[in-house]
Amino acid sequence: MTTIFWFRRDLRLADNKGLFEALKNNQAVLPIFIFDSKILEQLPKSDARVGFIQELLSGIQSELQAVGKSLAVFYGEPLEIFKKLVAENQVEALYANRDYEPYARQRDKAVYEFLQSKNIEFKSFKDQVIFEKNEVIKDDGLPYVVYTPYSRKWKENFKKTKLESYPSETLLRHIQAHTYPFLSLNDIGFEKSQIKVMPYDVSENLIRNYEATRNFPAQDKTSYLSVHLRFGSVSIRKIVEKAMAQKNETFWNELIWREFFMQILWHFPQTVTRSFRPKYDAIQWNNNEADFKKWCKGQTGYPFVDAGMRQLNATGYMHNRVRMIVASFLCKHLLIDWRWGEAYFALKLLDYEQASNIGNWQWAAGSGVDAAPYFRIFNPTEQIKKFDKDLKYIKKWVPELETSHYPEPIVEHKFARERCLKVYKEAVA
Structure with missing residues (x-):
């Protein structure tokens, strides 16, 4: 009988709760990872996060191969992959660590219901x-x-x-031999990115x-x-x-x-698309597409905002203080819906975490839990004086600053602030 362990947001062997439980309690464990085609179809083919996942999987594979074992890597819709695995193996249980995002919960429910129809257990654990x-x-x-x-x-x-500690790496002898593939980036239609994940x-x-x-x-x-x-x-x-x-x-x-x-x-899974404070969904956003494109490219004429967006586009990272500045600027100065900014960060951030990203964007917009009040509007110029007074960060990413090649401000601060206060007050007061 085979027990499957499904790697998801836990791409390591050491101190992995679900993997430890699978190996501790079973003699034949098939470790798998699934590149979810529903997610990958929405991403550019050189997405650095997919490359990072592949690097981590290769690290796991090397550790397993050192003891004569291997990891199975698939591409497709998880439910279809499990139907195939159940048809080809005598599966008695699936082990995995829990994932809490709305899409993951729907995905896991579908897998659970299929396995239940086959009298196969789905055991999940807290790990992340x-x-x-x-x-x-x-x-x-x-x-x-x-x-x-x-x-x-x-x-x-x-x-x-x-x-507690879960030394799953000490139980690798319980991984079963198999002939399933270990797919490469090329096998799933992706290529290596120039963007690198920094060591922590x-x-x-x-x-x-x-x-x-x-x-x-x-x-x-x-x-x-x-x-x-x-x-x-x-x-x-x-x-x-x-x-x-x-x-x-x-x-x-x-x-x-x-x-x-x-x-x-x-x-509150509805906060993926709706404001935590419902009255904020009544805000009449400006949503000017030309302004949004300038924000995305780091061409707003506000140096701190532009430096942050250029850092994001070039590296997949943005400093947390700068994230607050660029988010506030998009929502409050440009009156562009926080959901536009959240979606752009989802596309670009290496560390994109749906819960934190939505929480922080709604904080910036004033619409979320524990939110900044709507009348708190960052002055991007004053923020420079506090956090980059020598312009070291800004000049790294905006080398044309103080030249004729740098654009004029996209909007005047005093005008933008007063417009924001008026629009927000009309919606939420």
Whole structure:
């Protein structure tokens, strides 16, 4: 009898909860990964995230081959792949780590119902978060919609929790031999990107100085951890242990923000397309396509905004402080729907995480949980004085600054601010 382990957002062998449980409890485990054609069909053929997934899979494959085993990699719709696997094997169970995004939940429900019709178990486990779903809720059983009390409860719960380790790499002997393929990028119609994923840095030095340096993009003192957490190349349990050891509250809080937004999306999946605060869907957006294209290209005439967008387009990264500035500018200065910006970030960000992206865009628009009030409008010029006064970050990405080749501002700040306040007030006051 065969047990399948399905890699998803957990692309590592070490400290992998679901894989550990599969290997611990079964003698013949078939490890698989599925490149989901529904998702990949929407992406450019040189998407760097697909290349990064392939790199991680190749790393897993190398580790398995070192002990005479291998990973099966498929391309297609997951349900169809499972129908094929069940037809070809005596499958008794499927193991996987849980995924919380709305599409993933629909996908897993379809797979679960098919397996149930065949009397095959689908066992899922918590791996990509410390707390999930309803594990951090208010005393009345309702979800938190404000970060500070959520984080307080999260930390209270954490004090009562013992983090365990799942050394799945010690049980690889239980992986069964098979003849399924290990597909390459070319096999699935993709090619290698010029954009590279940065290695993450959770060194003692970075964590210790995190609060003092994190808001200054020129210093490049971010951890680059988010993309690795997104695809599970690192265990969240190991990262939280590191943050705890350094006793850095600010770094720790950033990890909690990630779980806050995940539980918001879990409880309020409608926020993928609708404002958390429904009255904000009445805003009369300007949605000027020419303005949007200039924002996308980093040609707004506002140096901080343009630097951020050019960094994103060139590298797949954008500093978090700059993300707030460019998002506020799109929604408040240009009066362009936050959903347009969210979709563009989804296309470009290496660390695109649906829950955090939607949460942060709705924060910028004023329409989300724990949101900035609509009358808070970043002044992009004042932000330079606070966070890049020597123009080091800006000049790296906008070398033509202070020349005749740099465009005039797309909109005048005072006019944009007053227009925004008027339009928002009409919709939500």
